[in-house]
Amino acid sequence: MALIVQKFGGTSVANPEKIKNVAQKVLQCCAKGNQMVVVLSAMAGETNRFVDLAQQMQAIPDPREMDVILSSGEQATIALFAMAIKEAGNDAISLLGDQVKIRTDKMHTRARIQSVDTDLIRKHLDDGKIITVAGFQGVTEDDDITTLGRGGSDTTAVALAAALQADLCEIYTDVEGVYTTDPNICSEARKINRISYDEMLELASLGAKVLDIRSVGFAKRYKVPLHVRSTFIDNEGTWVVEEDKKMESKPVSGIAYNKSEARITISKVQDKPGIASKIFTPISEKGIVVDMIIQNTRAGDLTDMTFTVPRTDYEQALQIVEQVANDIGAAGVSGSKNIAKVSIVGLGMRNHAGIATTMFKVLAEEGINIQMISTSEIKISCVIDKKYTELAVRTLHEAFGLDKEHPAITS
Amino acid sequence: MALIVQKFGGTSVANPEKIKNVAQKVLQCCAKGNQMVVVLSAMAGETNRFVDLAQQMQAIPDPREMDVILSSGEQATIALFAMAIKEAGNDAISLLGDQVKIRTDKMHTRARIQSVDTDLIRKHLDDGKIITVAGFQGVTEDDDITTLGRGGSDTTAVALAAALQADLCEIYTDVEGVYTTDPNICSEARKINRISYDEMLELASLGAKVLDIRSVGFAKRYKVPLHVRSTFIDNEGTWVVEEDKKMESKPVSGIAYNKSEARITISKVQDKPGIASKIFTPISEKGIVVDMIIQNTRAGDLTDMTFTVPRTDYEQALQIVEQVANDIGAAGVSGSKNIAKVSIVGLGMRNHAGIATTMFKVLAEEGINIQMISTSEIKISCVIDKKYTELAVRTLHEAFGLDKEHPAITS
DSSP states (O other): OOEEEEEEOGGGGSSHHHHHHHHHHHHHHHHTTOEEEEEEOOOTTHHHHHHHHHHHHOSSOOHHHHHHHHHHHHHHHHHHHHHHHHHTTOOEEEEOHHHHTEEEOSOTTSOOEEEEOOHHHHHHHHTTOEEEEETTEEEOTTOOEEEOOTTHHHHHHHHHHHHTTOSEEEEEESSSSOBSSOTTTOTTOOBOSEEEHHHHHHHHHHTOOSSOHHHHHHHHHTTOOEEEEESSSOSOOEEEEOOOGGGGGOSOOEEEEEOSEEEEEEEEEEOSTTHHHHHHHHHHHTTOOOOOEEEEEOSTTEEEEEEEEEGGGHHHHHHHHHHHHHHHTOSEEEEESOEEEEEEEOGGGGTSTTHHHHHHHHHHHTTOOEEEEEEETTEEEEEEEGGGHHHHHHHHHHHTTTTSSSOOOOO | OOEEEEEEOGGGGSSHHHHHHHHHHHHHHHHTTOEEEEEEOOOTTHHHHHHHHHHHHOSSOOHHHHHHHHHHHHHHHHHHHHHHHHHTTOOEEEEOHHHHTEEEOSOTTSOOEEEEOOHHHHHHHHTTOEEEEETTEEEOTTOOEEEOOTTHHHHHHHHHHHHTTOSEEEEEESSSSOBSSOTTTOTTOOBOSEEEHHHHHHHHHHTOOSSOHHHHHHHHHHTOOEEEEESSSOSOOEEEEOOOGGGGGOSOOEEEEEOSEEEEEEEEEEOSTTHHHHHHHHHHHTTOOOOOEEEEEOSTTEEEEEEEEEGGGHHHHHHHHHHHHHHHTOSEEEEESOEEEEEEEOGGGGTSTTHHHHHHHHHHHTTOOEEEEEEETTEEEEEEEGGGHHHHHHHHHHHTTTTSSSOOOOO
């Protein structure tokens, strides 16, 4: 008998028929002798409806009250799901974030889970019930309701799986798993069968939307085996697991891209201690998140500083930087919203020489200029002109053999 | 500075515009220096939507899970209301039934309030906040969510007013107050300015829908002054208060009717101890609520037993009674769904002789036959043919002078 945590997203529980289908899937797994904890999102569309209502009330909705209304969406879904299980003759009980005591910090609308109390779930599991838990929500030490932000239900599922020391956490979604790249822009994209936590973390942070990065972080820390798979098709999906030897044989596991950033360059900055702090402190004080930062050395004691910010913060960031550039005597500020970041990720990079060289050569052969480069142990990101995004992704996908079952080493 | 509890029903908070209007009303009252606790229902239509969803999941929805989904409706409303107050520049906080610790018994979908913890509300009031509390919901000692059934938000408001020893509980609704009778069938119906708890209890139990009977009972027990008034028109409504001398000067305060019952008669029952129990035990075991019971003495040791049940339970009750009649050797069973109960209510009945006589005479003059009569200290109910309901109500309304400011004593 295994303990399995399953999570179904909003499109999987969009209406009563779909909730019944999910109940059938859960019952099939239960009938094999497994104990089941089922984490559900709000019905697709509900969250947007609540946000719309809230924005009619208040220009910037109060975060605490936003969490009160947002959390009511999952509350409805889990009740309906429990009814469906009971109608099928099994026993079930729905539990809210505050009933499970999913304790979070006080950062409303993007709270972080601090602890999970498993006593109540254990008790009901021992009674033979199927447990359904509201995803996306928690409760502060003052009993205020919080929500976990984008992808929060994934995080709830993995946190519960970790706390319960579950044998497996299955994330059901509307795609078949994690792909080598976005199938929408590369028809050769293939489902990845197994991927390490670290690679998945990089892919999630670089723009792959199938799994929330926090849930992958949780899974890695507590060694929870994740299985990302389709609600609607009964195939194996992608296993996100601890690194094994075999994984390193592939130099690149996946290719991600992100078109939602913008680039800002300050040219001819004096190259002396404290300058970076002068530039980035006022930006972070406005809550703007800086992603890539690159500093080029010029001749003399001057340097160019380039960085990227979310495109929605571009104008505000530009304004701040122009002020700073003036204060520190830089030559000028330039920038562009027409950029994209294309990244390759793979554990094998650590052992295979020349992966970066291959990436640069392949892009150059297509006439794609690289504006910025940033690397980590298992990823290389290049900022390019946005219009080349799809071309770059497809070219790299082929160059690193991701369209083939066992990718060839091309470098 | 007074502490005022206000309750607004579903039609008063049906959409964002209406919620903003309610916020304006509350802020006006607050601006006079009052502390405010505002109890809200779900937006009109939400409860029906949830019931519909639940019935798609389970033929008879599980009561515990029904309460989980139902209670999410008020959760959305109070969050939106708190946002509206904050947008207007005041401070507000929303609280759910479990946050206020509105403890109830475990009778899901029709739970009864056992206690209310006022500490959290007091704390937020002291901080200068407007408090909004989800109506209709509570929580068991096991932290399961419950709902209070029909009219439950009225009960929440009065229970909070009682626990907080509020100066006043205002029930805002879509009518201007409590009327001498239903204005839909009697154009002469007038708004009652003041009425005693006891009269209101009788009217509520006899079919007047403006206030839930449990909330009146709470108000009477804890001496909470109630003011029932319109959300949409700024007039004084009806005060429901402790009895005073002046009230007794009117023999009749209001006329109620109920067309949703049916009558069953068992004829020629042996008049001996234990017979009534034999008849009514199997009926109550099926959860059927018997309202009026009348036993007529016949010649010899035989008697006729007549009683009323909700019309929806008529067929089932008839079946049970036919079986019982056979067992106890009664002559036969008859019944009718074409009945109505018309009742007059008034404290003055205790002192004015002949009120009953007047009622019977007035009905007789219109050719209306009385099938059953039942009386209490301050009410007289007659069961008549359903088709005469409106005629009876209008005739009695005029006969007892309810169409005039100071009703004449007509007996």
